[in-house]
Amino acid sequence: MSFAVAIDGPAASGKGTIARAVAAHFGFLHLDTGLLYRAVGRQMLDGVPAIKAAETLTPDRLNDPSLRTAEVAQAASKAAAIPAVRAALVDFQRAFARRDGGAVLDGRDIGTVICPDAEAKLFVIASPEVRARRRCAELRGKGDEVTEAQVLEDLRVRDERDMNRPDAPLKAAKDAVTLDTTDMSIEDAVQQAIALINQLRAR
Numbered sequence: 178m179s180f181a182v183a184i185d186g187p188a189a190s191g192k193g194t195i196a197r198a199v200a201a202h203f204g205f206l207h208l209d210t211g212l213l214y215r216a217v218g219r220q221m222l223d224g225v226p227a228i229k230a231a232e233t234l235t236p237d238r239l240n241d242p243s244l245r246t247a248e249v250a251q252a253a254s255k256a257a258a259i260p261a262v263r264a265a266l267v268d269f270q271r272a273f274a275r276r277d278g279g280a281v282l283d284g285r286d287i288g289t290v291i292c293p294d295a296e297a298k299l300f301v302i303a304s305p306e307v308r309a310r311r312r313c314a315e316l317r318g319k320g321d322e323v324t325e326a327q328v329l330e331d332l333r334v335r336d337e338r339d340m341n342r343p344d345a346p347l348k349a350a351k352d353a354v355t356l357d358t359t360d361m362s363i364e365d366a367v368q369q370a371i372a373l374i375n376q377l378r379a380r
């Protein structure tokens with residue numbers, strides 16, 4: 178039996194943490210789809226054309242720790258605006274979503290394009306300032322010397338590009354439940370997500 182959970186939202190809204198915790202709770206597999214675009218962006222920075230990078234992407238590339246930098250995030254967002262890049266990554270994501278045993282995918286277009294028939298859809302948001310604070314702490318924890326102002330600007334540019342691209346823009350699916358984590362602890366956000374999924378599973 179498959180059960181797909183789609184979790185979308187802007188950068189550093191908490192969707193990745195919620196997706197991981199939900200997957201662990203229900204015993205589902207988790208795919209951070211941002212890593213696919215980051216892996217393409219990484220190769221683009223190394224001089225490989227984005228479409229070729231997407232068409233030849235292999236899962237082993239997703240484990241590269243250098244994918245988490247702000248530079249790669251910007252390259253990912255540029256690559257993600259190219260329709261042929263997105264098209265090359267669709268089949269892998271759809272197959273993952275419908276694997277036996279349940280799957281959680283987080284990204285920007287999971288509930289709208291990749292898995293419009295997902296059994297559960299969440300749209301996770303938070304204020305830009307809170308998101309910048311969280312991402313700044315995360316990057317500093319990894320030894321990156323960044324300021325909150327730099328991170329805020331990085332998020333602003335990416336949100337703008339991700340929301341305004343013609344192909345699969347970042348937006349909530351009509352049937353998604355919005356979770357605003359601005360004033361919520363991550364534990365509370367995870368509990369709310371689990372409660373919602375339990376309700377949907379009981380139907």
Ligand code: CDP
Nearest residue numbers: 188189210211214253254257284285286335
């Ligand atoms: O972790 P963060 O939310 O900062 O970013 P990410 O989820 O790793 O995604 C990096 C970039 O990939 C985003 O800014 C989007 O442009 C793109 N992306 C996308 O277009 N569609 C997805 N399903 C996931 C990511």
